Amino acid sequence: MIFDDEVLAVILALIVVGSVFGVAELMRPRVTEPFTALGLLNEDLKIGDYPSKVVVGQNITLGIFVHNYMGYPIYYRVIYKVGTNETLPTNSSESPMPPIKYWEGFLDHDQNATFLINIQVYETGRKALIFELWTYDPEGDRWVYTGRWNHLYVDVVEAPIP
Amino acid sequence: MILLRRPVLLVLIAALILSSAVPLLITSGYALQQPYDDELKELYIRVYRLGREGIDVSDIVNDMNRVVELVNAGRLDEADKLIRDIESRVARLETEAGDILFWENFRKYSVVAILISLPIIAYIFLPRLYLEAWYRLRRRWLVKR
Structure with a gap:
């Protein structure tokens, strides 16, 4: 050599x-680009195969996925609302509809959580099941909408009379 | 006069009942009970500060999630016990944070210093090491006259 x-x-x-x-x-x-993520899954915790027609008051089982890549631990809340296509949230503003239920937890940086939820809808018609991701802001001592949301349209029908 | 006022009074009472009923419509899924909510918020602020400084708080965050699960399952004694445990661990981390960060930075910048000096070390020693190896591999060679 x-x-x-x-x-x-x-x-x-x-x-x-x-x-x-x-x-x-x-x-x-x-972390160069901090972000949080929210995903809506079906009852098998997979994407797709969501219910499209439900009966009033029927238990709907869905999966929620939350991911934290903010560079620090987060205290999150997934808020469930029922709305229509006119009351959907945007990247900067939450849905004007009132919260019905919420689920909360903590995630360290680069951690995620997947869990099943049970919800119901009590109004008939074409409804949007809205899920918004909020995080607790420790500096301002308040809950802040992250701009992450998911929605699922369902046709809610009256229960058939036996 | 009293009779005229009665419907107004009834409307007012009905409005009062309705307005107080609105928050009842907002039911919680896994929402925490108020004392736990405040306690965990305070704990979270301390954990958040540690996490932002670069301290590894993943075990504590997992245990805080466990507290949420225990509270929602109604196992409040276990939740209280775990909160006390988390508090003591957070307090310990807060006092040790300076040392942890110092040694973490020391390790990081030591590796950086080694990486920066690698080309200089290679420039000085690589030809010498190569020659050393070259001579060692050929030390049994005989030179023909």
């Missing part, structure tokens, strides 16, 4: 590049 100046230069270049990448990896901020 010939170990001349050129070979040494190539090896040194590789070491320099490797050490630069190593230092950059160590020095970069832990």
Whole structure:
């Protein structure tokens, strides 16, 4: 093997590049784009196969997925509301409908939670089941809407008379 | 006069009953009872500060979730016990946070220093090590005249 100046230069270049990448990896901020995520799952905790027609007062089982990538622990609340296509939330504002139920918990950075929920709808017609993700703001001592929401349209019908 | 006022009074009473009934419509799924809600909020603020500083609080966060589950299951004694345990662990972490962060940073910057010095070390020692290896591999060689 010939170990001349050129070979040494190539090896040194590789070491320099490797050490630069190593230092950059160590020095970069832990989280560059903080986010939270909310997912709506079916009763098997999978995406799809959601109920589309339900009876008034019937138990609807769905799954909720929450993920935290904020760089710090979060205290979250998933709020359930019933609305229509005109009362859906947006990325910046929550639905104007009143909360019916909520589920809460804590998540450390890069942790997620998946759990089953049971809900009911008591109004007939085409309804939107709305789920909003809120987090507790420890600096301001208040609950803040994260801009994450999911909705599921269902046709709510009267119970058939036996 | 009294008779005229009675319907007004009834309407007022009905309005009062209705307005007080509105919050009852907002039922909670896994909402915590008020004392636990406040207690966990206070605990969360302390855990949040530790987490923001870079202290590993994942075990504590998992236990706080466990408290939520216990409270919702009505196992309040266990929840209280776990809260006391979490509080003592958080207090310990708060006092040790400075040391933990110092050693964490020490470890991190030591690795950075080693990585930065690697090219210089390689530049100085690599040719010498190569020559050393070259000579060692050929030490049994005989030079022909």
